[in-house]
Structure formats: structure tokens, C-alpha cells
Amino acid sequence: MAAETVDVIRYLGETTGFWIQTGAFVFSALGAIAIIYNNSHQAKKRATIDLVLHESSNQFLIDAKKEVSKYHDTEVNFTELSCGQNCAKPENGFIQSVLNNYEFIASGIKEGAFDEEIYKRMKRSVVIRDWKAFSGYIAELRRAKQRDKLYIEFEWLAKRWEKNEIQPEVHWSRRMINKLGI
Secondary structure (H helix, E strand, O other): OOOOOOOOOOOEEEEEHHHHHHHHHHHHHHHHHHHHHHHHHHHHHHHHHHHHHHHOOOOOHHHHHHHHHHHHOOOOHHHOOOHHHHHHHHHHHHHHHHHHHHHHHHHHHHHOOOHHHHHHHHHHHHHHHHHHHHHHHHHHHHHOOOOOOOHHHHHHHHHHHOOOOOOOOOOOOHHHHHHHOO
């Protein structure tokens, strides 16, 4: 009795089982990438919300913003407070606390630790207003201390937001397609 040979259907030199297994592997890998992307995006959103909550519960920062806000209302020239005899004034401590907070946030946004769109929707007008008020102060501080990189991240963020209006909400699938360049 002769052995029967079974004809196996092959695609590109491989069996159907090989291609099914390869397809399942590729599908699983794509699913894992989507899950990782989604988790990192959710973590950024969570970190941004935590940041906003911290800003609204940090009493020192709240007091500093209230003091600075008083100067906004009276249209004081912040530049006059930045150097010379005025450096020891308590107003400088409040101003620099607010500026340091903005610098931290801008650095976090630039590095991708915070979700820029969420923070922008919540704080855009305040950040731009404060940048316009403090830009002379910062320029004078840079000149006096001979450090031209002081508050450069805050400057980057404010100028970026001045140029770009708030974008309408885009569905997550459209954002992913845009990022992937499809």
C-alpha cells in the first residue's frame, strides 16, 4: 500500500496555519500598542487634573496668586519690582512663586507629562494675561541676574498659546489617526 500524499495549500510558500498564527500575533501586538497609548494618554490627563486640583488646594500658591491679582487690578508695572532696592519686597516672593509654578507647568507640558489641551482649556486666558503682565519683569530679572534662560519655558508656553486658539474637541480615533499620519 502506497502512502498517500496530501496537497497542502500554500500562500507565499507558507501554510494557512502559519499565516493565521502570524495574523493573530500582529493583531495582538497592535492591540497592545493601542492599550499602551491609551494608558499613557489617560495618565497624562490624570496628572493634569491632579495638578489643577493641587493648584486650587495649595494655600501658599492661592495666597501668592491673590497678592499678584491685586497688582493686576491696580495695573502696577511689575517691571519696577524686579530689581535693585525692590528685590527684597514681599511682592517679589509672591510673583516668583507664581512664576515658578508656571515654569513647572510649562516644563511638564513641553516634556509631555501633562495634557496640554486640558490645561489650555482651563487656564489659557490666565496664563496669557500673566505672561503679558510679567514679561517686562522677567526681562529685567534676566538682565539683572545675567541669566537669559529664566522662565523660558513659561515664555514658550504663553507665546505658543497666544498664537494658537483653543481647538475644538476631536474624537480619540481621529487624534490617533492624525498622530499615526494615516
